[in-house]
Amino acid sequence: MEDFAQLSRDYTRIEKAIDYIEAHQEDQPSLAGIAGAVDLSEFHFQKLFSRWVGISPKRFLQFLTKEHAKKLLADSKNILDVTYETGLSSPGRLHDLFISCEAMTPGAYKDKGRGLDIKFGFTPTPFGCCMLAFTAQGICNLKFVRDYSREEMAAWLASAWPKAGISRNDDEAAAYGRRIFALALPDKPAPLHLFIRGTNFQIKVWEALTRIPIGTTVTYQDIAGHIGHPGAVRAVGTAVGKNPVPYIIPCHRVIRKMGIFGNYGEGKSRKKAILGWESARTA
Numbered sequence: 564m565e566d567f568a569q570l571s572r573d574y575t576r577i578e579k580a581i582d583y584i585e586a587h588q589e590d591q592p593s594l595a596g597i598a599g600a601v602d603l604s605e606f607h608f609q610k611l612f613s614r615w616v617g618i619s620p621k622r623f624l625q626f627l628t629k630e631h632a633k634k635l636l637a638d639s640k641n642i643l644d645v646t647y648e649t650g651l652s653s654p655g656r657l658h659d660l661f662i663s664c665e666a667m668t669p670g671a672y673k674d675k676g677r678g679l680d681i682k683f684g685f686t687p688t689p690f691g692c693c694m695l696a697f698t699a700q701g702i703c704n705l706k707f708v709r710d711y712s713r714e715e716m717a718a719w720l721a722s723a724w725p726k727a728g729i730s731r732n733d734d735e736a737a738a739y740g741r742r743i744f745a746l747a748l749p750d751k752p753a754p755l756h757l758f759i760r761g762t763n764f765q766i767k768v769w770e771a772l773t774r775i776p777i778g779t780t781v782t783y784q785d786i787a788g789h790i791g792h793p794g795a796v797r798a799v800g801t802a803v804g805k806n807p808v809p810y811i812i813p814c815h816r817v818i819r820k821m822g823i824f825g826n827y828g829e830g831k832s833r834k835k836a837i838l839g840w841e842s843a844r845t846a
Contacts, residue, residue, distance in 0.1 A: 567744065571687035573615040574836070576601045578691070580608075581832040584624060594620060615689070618843045626842040627835050632822035635780045635842075662773050662811065663754040665700055666766045676727030683720055683729065684736025685713060688744045689840065690810070690833055695736040695743075696720055701756030702739060705808040707829045743811055759807050764792075768802035775816040778845030780838070782820050804828055810837065 583600040584592060592600075597620065598608035612620045625631060671679075681703065683696040688707075694716045696704035704723070708716060721729055742755060761769065767790045775781055787799045806814045806828070815834045819825045827834035
């Protein structure tokens with residue numbers, strides 16, 4: 564079983580390295596320069612990457628270029644149509660998530676959690692610590708901790724669900740985390756249930772996102788066209804930004820038309836790290 568605690572600790576340096584490269588990309592920083600920026604020797608920086616993603620830093624960084632993103636977009640043409648036609652969620656994934664999604668009724672949405680019992684907890688992941696919130700019906704929120712304290716994260720959850728009963732259970736959160744971020748699935752995986760709230764349009768966008776296979780990307784225009792609203796690109800972007808369970812619903816796989824990675828609610832560097840991680844597993 565993966566040591567998520569170690570991978571989570573590694574991630575903080577990976578993110579710092581990505582930030583450094585982005586800030587100095589015109590200078591084409593050397594391996595020694597990147598290693599120095601994260602306070603490691605070249606040897607230990609190579610070792611860190613091998614442990615975190617299994618490939619060299621140089622190879623990983625190739626996955627984060629605009630040129631690579633453009634190639635992904637070219638290779639992913641009509642990928643959404645293909646996955647729907649075959650009836651598969653995401654063909655070819657190495658660690659597919661079999662997702663069963665249940666949307667809240669408009670009444671439950673309006674009641675802001677009245678009558679719901681929500682548990683939450685914190686768990687390490689390969690992309691840093693995250694908070695997971697879940698009900699008997701399924702997972703309702705995922706947020707990476709980033710620069711917030713756990714108390715601030717708990718307060719955010721309470722404000723998002725002001726009328727729900729909320730309690731903490733880190734053990735259950737960790738069990739969900741192991742399933743969500745596992746590198747391999749059991750032979751007969753059980754569906755991962757989601758219980759999410761959103762408008763009909765948002766739900767339609769989120770369902771389309773679950774069709775994007777690992778190692779591929781699509782544009783906001785692709786999503787808009789696929790759901791039958793080709794002129795609603797801006798609205799699609801808003802819906803993507805309101806995804807309540809990032810990574811599970813892979814909004815990080817949506818990028819801009821010219822190969823620009825774009826923003827990400829859980830941090831631009833984390834988006835690049837996740838895309839690089841996934842590319843390494845399908846290369």
